[in-house]
Amino acid sequence: MNIFNVLKEIEKVDPEIYDRLDSRRAVFKHFGGFGKKLAMAAVPLAFGSMLNKAYGQTTTRSVLEVLQFALLLENLEAEFYKQAAATSLFPAAAGKMAFETIRDHEVAHVAFLRTAITGANGTPTNYTANSFDYSAKGNLPSTFTDYGTMLAVAQAFEDTGVRAYKGQAPFLISNNAVLEAALQIHSIEARHAAHIRRMRRDMAGSPANQKPWITLKDRGGLPALVQAIYDGEEITNQAGVNIATGNVSANAASEAFDEPLDTAQVTAIVTPFLK
């Protein structure tokens, strides 16, 4: 993990990253000193806490910022499904049709968000297939050549999308129209997630206990590098109410509520997929 490259990549998504962290110079100086002293394993942790600090301080985001962020995520998905649906990896026609359905939704979401951004006097960022690296810096070399990997990446994107929209929704609370539209997209992402999970359950040699919902923080046989997508999903207490009581098990209590991810967490998750 090269922190400096990651920062450069985040800068593409958030040009103000250095301002959020401190000044560019201070950040590099900070890391320059830390990098030599910290064990490599500890660096991502320190980095994550810095990002949290950077974005955690931003208590509000403008509607336009949220829309641009959503546009990046929807493009990440749309370009993925365009390529995935065009492969011949599907063991049955139904799988290909499902990917085409999802692709069409993501493409429609991109179009909707671009219109919304323009309507809010913003300029939508342009993305193409070349904007994204679906090998996640070489960690997933068979995304479009192995059916299981392709479904795993799809699940990772959908579950991330659900958590990302959920985390952004409070920033839209003063704009009813945009909030409602975001919620209408949010639930579609959850439908996608459930179906991709079903496809993984039904595929040959699938990992055991695949469910359409997220149990605790189980990443369901996905590569360890996506664990951050599931961390935090294991909670069984909501707003001070213990959910795992009576006949409701801890598993069911965690499944019954999907958890939000904040901007920093989502950014850290999608960064490896950005060129």
Place this chain on the structure above:
Amino acid sequence: MTKIASPQETDAGLTKTITSPIHRRSFFKYAGAGAALSTLFFMGCEKDDKMDTITGGVDLGSGDVGVLNYAYALEQLEAAFYTQVVAAAAFNTTFTSALERSILTDIRDHEVAHREFFKAAITAAAPNAIIPGLTPDFSSVNFNDRNAVLAVAKTFEDLGVAAYNGAGKLLTSATYLTLAGKIVSVEARHAAEIRDMISNGTFASGPEINSMGMDRALKPSEVLAAAKPYIKETINFSNLPTS
């Protein structure tokens, strides 16, 4: 007064919905049958336009707590439904697949978790404003028929998704908005799985999904009209926020 959209009594012999206009005299006759509710009815009769507003029944209340009560009402309905599905004597023969039984049992547990969460959260926030337990009416559902059970499940899940999507903007608390968001995506996962159980690949298709690839967002009035046949009490949503 020219018409009565739908008298609310369900407890005094007047159980069928009346949709055709009835005259004042016969209205009094009907209202007299529902003695407990008659005072409220007469109050509602004073102005014609008030007749479109529900009076009496279970009042969801106003503000954020009213919206939470609205969600609590729907979760009560779903929890009661799946509890009955799973508890049916013929559950194992109606759903012969162990996988499908485990899916439906999971969903039951999730809906019970949602119901109990709202009960606890509303009680903590506004102990005097929480609605009582509702009485479900599933007399129209054949719980021994897989297709019938799944069709009602689909209705409830799609309706739940649309209800939460439409309720988000009614909330003023970001905390409650996030909590509603945590639940609605699980309802959407249920909806997708139930739809796929009916016909694989229909997880996000049909008239419920628009051309922009977006789910529905329905108003409380629309949602409760669809839920009405399954709840014995009349739900009064007239004090809920509208934006």
